[in-house]
Every structure is written in structure tokens, then in C-alpha cells.
Amino acid sequence: AQSVTQLDSQVPVFEEAPVELRCNYSSSVSVYLFWYVQYPNQGLQLLLKYLSGSTLVKGINGFEAEFNKSQTSFHLRKPSVHISDTAEYFCAVSVYSSASKIIFGSGTRLSIRP
Amino acid sequence: DAEITQSPRHKITETGRQVTLACHQTWNHNNMFWYRQDLGHGLRLIHYSYGVQDTNKGEVSDGYSVSRSNTEDLPLTLESAASSQTSVYFCASSLGGVGNEQFFGPGTRLTVL
Numbered sequence: 060a061q062s063v064t065q066l067d068s069q070v071p072v073f074e075e076a077p078v079e080l081r082c083n084y085s086s087s088v089s090v091y092l093f094w095y096v097q098y099p100n101q102g103l104q105l106l107l108k109y110l111s112g113s114t115l116v117k118g119i120n121g122f123e124a125e126f127n128k129s130q131t132s133f134h135l136r137k138p139s140v141h142i143s144d145t146a147e148y149f150c151a152v153s154v155y156s157s158a159s160k161i162i163f164g165s166g167t168r169l170s171i172r173p
Numbered sequence: 174d175a176e177i178t179q180s181p182r183h184k185i186t187e188t189g190r191q192v193t194l195a196c197h198q199t200w201n202h203n204n205m206f207w208y209r210q211d212l213g214h215g216l217r218l219i220h221y222s223y224g225v226q227d228t229n230k231g232e233v234s235d236g237y238s239v240s241r242s243n244t245e246d247l248p249l250t251l252e253s254a255a256s257s258q259t260s261v262y263f264c265a266s267s268l269g270g271v272g273n274e275q276f277f278g279p280g281t282r283l284t285v286l
Binding site for chain 1: 213218263
């Protein structure tokens, strides 16, 4: 079975500082990886996804993530955060054999301090 | 523009009542999903459908049912609401095939008293 672990439930950072949100997954087969963002009182929207090819994936709003197969990680990064990045971030995985189903991590709440 | 909508956005009900949450998408997606979101658990899959007349159980399906009579709608029914079903419910849809993102509705906040 597949699983996703987000190592930090909350991450506070100062505005314009860099941030990394950590995600590890467990799977015995090849996977697709996603990061979603949920702004307050809204549904989730896709930030970026890794399907194949380059392990560095760029998404919307200046975010990027790097797939590391040996460490089974897919950490999300942004070099300089803004107040508007305050949200909850979810890492997710789907597997080739059941590609339409997505398993979500428990989420990381990113709070930006001015 | 295509979209996915949920209704109602907020619902308060009593223990034991039957409740139906609506989900409607205009993406013409084959796949539709229902999740519940609870603090500390992220999103957990309740039921999903890969097309008309197809429904499948997710990891937390007890006490819930769905039916898919057309492409656009996947209503979620709580047969006899329980306080443990107080949660925020999200509907999502996606194209069939591999690696496609899911598009989410705005959510329904359900309180069972």
C-alpha cells in the first residue's frame, strides 16, 4: 500500500524568507506525485506535479519541488514567501496501477509572519 | 468556464437523519471522488466513481453511499447521520488515465448534532 508522510504539521516563516515543506512517500511501485494548496475556506488546487522526466518540477506562484527516488521524497520549496502564501499544503501520491486515485498526506499549515 | 460545485455549503442536521450532499461538475470528467477533511487526517477518500453506473468504496465508506446516474453528478448520502460524520466534505473530478490532476469543489461543512 502507498502512504504519504508530511513531516511538519505547521511551519511558521517570516515574509521574504525561504521555505521548505517536507514530504516522504512509501510505495513499492512507481508513482506520480503532486502538491496541492488549500487557501482558507476553499477547495484544493494543484500547485505542481511530477509524472516523469526532470526531477525538478516548477509550479505556480514560484513554488518548485524535487523528486528524489532514492530518498522517496518530494519536498516543496520557495525561495521567498509572501503573506499570500499563507495556506495549507498537501502532498499526494498516485500509483500507475490505480492512477486516478490519489492518496493525500495530512497537510502542512504554512503561516507567514510580517 | 467549467467548474465543480457543491451544495449546500453549510448544513446542520441531527443524529439519525438522512442527509444528501450534492456535487455537480461541468468538466465532462469520467472520474468523481468524495473526500472528508478532518484536522490531523488530511483528506480521506469516501467513495469514487470512474463513470456512469460505476461506484467504489474508499477507505472510510461506512455510513455513506453514492450513486452515479449521469456524468455530471455524484451525490453523497449519509444514511443515518452520526456525530462522527461532522466534517468538511470535498468533491473532486478528473479525466480518466494516468497522472491527471483532480479538480476540487469548494466544500460542504456538515455539522451533526
